[in-house]
Amino acid sequence: MEFNGCFSSCNRLQDDNDLKFLLKGSLLLKVKSSSWRKERFYKLQEDCKTIWQESRKMLRSPESQLFSIEDIRDVRPGHKTEGMEKYAQDVPENRCFSIIFKDQRKNLDLIASSESDANHWTAGLKKIITHSSSMNQKQKLQHWIHTCLRKADKNKDNKMSFKELKNFMKEVNIQVDDSYAKEIFQQCDKSNTEALEDDEIESFYKILTERKEIDRIFSKYTSEKEPMSCDRLVQFLQEEQQKEDAGPETALSLIERYEPSEAAKKQMTMTKDGFLMYLLSSDGDIFNSSHGKVYQDMTHPLNHYLVSSSHNTYLMEDQLRGPSSTEAYIRALTKGCRCVELDCWDGPNSEPIIYHGYTFTSKILFSDVIKAIKNYAFKTSPYPVIISLENHCSLEQQKKMAEHMKDILQDMLVMAPVDGNISNFPSPEQLKGKILVKGKKLNRLEDTAGANGNNNHVEAEYVSDEDEAAEIEDEVVKKEIEQTEKSDKLTLAKELSDTVIYCRSVHFTGFEESRQSQAFYEMSSFVESKGLRLAQESGTDFIHHNVKYLSRIYPAGWRTDSSNYNPVDFWNVGCQIVALNFQTPGNEMDLYQGRFQDNGFSGYILKPEFLRDVDTTFNPKSIVEGTWWTQxxxxxxxxxxxxxxxxxxxxxxxxxxxxxxxxxxxxxxxxxxxxxxxxxxxxxxxxxxxxxxxxxxxxxxxxxxxxxxxxxxxxxxxxxxxxxxxxxxxxxxxxxxxxxxxxxxxxxxxxxxxxxxxxxx
CATH class of the missing domain: 2.60.40.150 (C2 domain)
Structure with a gap:
């Protein structure tokens, strides 16, 4: 059921050998565990937007055997997922690949029968994903409608009966009464055959996708049925789009980019189709496209920025029984997260592990997480990543943690003050491509710089920063903690201490105490309830504190379902590391993603000047006139x-x-x-x-x-x-x-x- 102008992802790739292979399909081994490895047939559908997968499950619906190309986040060749590393080591990497989904679905780990087949699948899928992401909005609409038309064509005769038209209307999410549907049908059925085909379907498509609101705007700046002249487009940009500096050069660049008619381009005019293409493009988007690049000054000290931060990054689901996974770190980092959390405990074979202590969450190796951080830290943003350590390990396994970080991260790991600076934070620009560690530290930064520290271990004074897991409000967890012989002191290995340079964890005792004795590189963590109380009762003091120091906020212990708090109240007082559960979608993560899409999705947002000023009088709970007051x-x-x-x-x-x-x-x-x-x-x-x-x-x-x-x-x-x-x-x-x-x-x-x-x- 083709019609003129209908876009198919396959059209431009129709002679591609990888695509031909995927359309034909092949048998692949699906891997779930060491004992579950079964042969299944996979095939790209003709719409080039969905993959059909064979299923042996009883009563499975046809729709459940399909997944969309749109749902794929990544295609990774080799043993690049936990599943492949655990269960496919006996198979050559060149035959293995994994499909990573955007949502919470598990990865699809697959083994091809040959290296050639694996290459066809990985290369073919990547081509379609790239091609799909480059489609403009009008092409996406055309393709979507075409897919719905195909679905409505029950007897596959490439025609559309009146009954099929009504089914199609439901498919595209619009309900019309029979008389209106019949009116559209008869208007398009020029051949009087009681079925629409070819040009008649094209006419139906045009009626369906008519945008009368766009027509009204367009006609305001044009004569009847005439294209929009360059001068009138300039007028529209200045009057309606508030682009006061727009001139003929701006208008001509838009015509060149979005006008589909070559004849109109030659006449330096824009047709209605071109006008719609412009309004659907990034230039017509509500988000300022210039903010999609790094445009803020990145040379301020690190503590002058809001930092995209994740809590319990290792968890894929809830805080009590959910799986831990290196994939959770990869997802957070590729979403622009710049501060990740590692909850470290003693593991078997002298290898530290990561999981949510005292709970039934699964465990992953510390070394595997550090490898994942190394591989994905700077895929989305070049600016520094902070590893927030919650350390529960014995002395020996702490040394192992330090060894792994040094061996795996190598030059990425900051092990000394940048340019010898021990009086202020370096900037994100200075720290590009670098990884910082947040945790307990034995000695002062000055001692590290002078290499004077020679103690091998010391007992940490406070445990509050180091045992957030103990705050979980769950009866099973509380019993587990009671049965564990627990000291409020921690013996800290010098080797691990030395990896902490600019983010030394200290207990918060009060704003006045911090002003008098806290070093700039020392930072405190606040549970959301305490942080909110300080923000409400002492907003200006909290802002002054955050002008000099880093502050971290983390979710309350009762959030065992991995729910989130509203981050806005903490940003309003300048808290930099406001950590949310990235694995849990909802309003709070919407706000987070909205805030951090700014400044090129870099994970760093420069705080407004009034949140960086040591003399500021700003208080978000009591707004009085000041530089911030721009109504x-x-x-x-x-x-x-x-x-x-x-x-x-x-x-x-x-x-x-x-x-x-x-x-x-x-x-x-x-x-x-x-x-x-x-x-x-x-x-x-x-x-x-x-x-x-x-x-x-x-x-x-x-x-x-x-x-x-x-x-x-x-x-x-x-x-x-x-x-x-x-x-x-x-x-x-x-x-x-x-x-x-x-x-x-x-x-x-x-x-x-x-x-x-x-x-x-």
Whole structure:
């Protein structure tokens, strides 16, 4: 069921040998354990977007045997996953590969019958993934509709009957009454054959994807049925998009990039199709594309930045029984995380292990985690990674930890003050490609620099930083702790102590005590409840503390389900290392991803000047005039939605979407407003509703757009969201490309909005 303009991922790769092999399919060995290794047939479907996998399970639905190329995060050749390292060492690496998924699904570890077959699979999948990610929004829409058309064509005759058309409408998430569906059908059925084919399907596609709201904007700047001239495009950019410096050069570059008609390009004009392509592109996105690169000054001291940080990084699920995995570190690091946590305990064969102490979470080798950090630390960002050690090991295994870090990380590991500086933190720029260790330390930084420390061990004074596991509020854990002979002192090996340079863990006793006696390289960790109390009761003191020192916040012990707290309150007082459970999706991780997509997804965000000033009087709980007081009025118009995905996969389920716009920041800026519910239309709902928000401290504000499927009787189902800093908003007509619950993009789901920002003095 092809139609003109329909895009297929296979089209441009149709002569590729790797793709031909995948379309034909092959037998692969699926590996689950040392005793489970079974032959299964895998095949790329004709849509080049899904893989069919053979299953021997009884009563398994056809849909469950498919997975989408969109769901693949990575394809790794060789023994590059825990499963392959454990269960496939007897097979040559050149026959092995693994498929890593974006969500919480387990890796798919596979063995091909030959090196050639393995190469076809890894190369072919990577080509399709690359090709798919380079598709523009219109191509994604065309491909998605084409896939739905194929699915609706039950008898595979490349025609669409009226019944198939109605099924298709449900498939794309829009409910229409029979009379309207019949009207569209008859309008397109020029041949009067009671079936649509070829050009008739093309006509149906055009009716279906018509964007009347775009037509109205376009017609405002053009004569009837004429393309938009270069001058009129400049006018649109200046008046609507608030690009005051836009001139003919800017307009011509947009025409060159997004105009599909060569004739229009030659005339230096933009057609309606080109205009839509521009609005769906990164240039038409709500997020300022210049903030997608590192644009902030990266030469300030390390403590002047917010740092993307993970708590209990080794866990894939909950805090009590979930699996520990090196894959969790890889996922966190590739999401831009710059501070990871290692909970270290004595393991068998004199090898330290990592797991959540006193619980039933599984165990992984310390050395394997350090290898994973080395391999993935700088894939997403070149800026420094902090290894936060929670050390419960014996003296001998501590020495082993130090040995592994030195041997594996080598020059990456910071083992001495940078450029001999012992009076202030180095900058992220100076620490590019470097790894720091946070933990207990025997001597002062000055002693390390002078190599004067000669004690082999000493008892650490406090255990609070070193035994967060003991804070878990679970009866089984509490009994386990009671039965363990536990000292509140720790014997620390000099070898491990020497790996700690700029992040020495110390117990927090009070802001005044810190001012008088704490060295700049000493830092404290605060459980969320204590940190929140300090932020609320002593906000300005906490900010002053964070101007000089690093602070780390971690989740409360009762969060055994790995839930998260709201990080915004801690960012508002300048806390740098606000650690969340990266494995748990939700509002909190949405805010986290929104904050750290800024500055090129580098994992480092420069704090506003008023959070770096030693004399600041800023207090987020009591806003008075100051440099932070730059009042703005944000006017948001929610115009329409496009291709919102079905939440309930039931055949007759159609979503009833509602949009919520939320502001997160200082308390008086926090706000939330909602549109009305649009019933039975997830394909192209229209709201045309406008909201106003007053924002006093825009430097700390985040804006979140969230779409739900409204339900009168039960909890609303989450459809998608997008969060970004207020300072990264682009004005004018903008598309918002929605993210799913795990923070990955929906293939074609968008909101169309208009943004206006005004001074509010």
């Amino acid at each position: 703005k009025k944000l006017v948001v118009k929610i115009i329409s939605g496009q291709q919102l995905p079905k939440v309930n996969k039931g055949k007759n389920s159609i979503v009833d979407p509602r949009v919520t716009v939320e502001i997160y920041g200082v308390q008086q800026d926090s706000d939330k407003k909602q549109t009305r519910v649009i019933e039975n239309n997830g394909f192209n709902p229209t709201w045309d509703e406008e909201f106003e928000f007053n924002i006093d401290v825009p430097a700390l504000a985040l804006v979140r757009f969230m779409v739900e499927d409204f339900d009168v009787s039960t909890k609303n189902d989450f459809i998608g969201q997008y969060t970004l800093p207020f300072t990264s908003l682009q004005q004018g007509y903008r598309h918002i490309h929605l993210l799913n619950r795990n923070g990955d993009p929906h293939p074609s789901a968008t909101l169309f909005v208009h943004i206006r920002i005004q001074d509010n003095y």
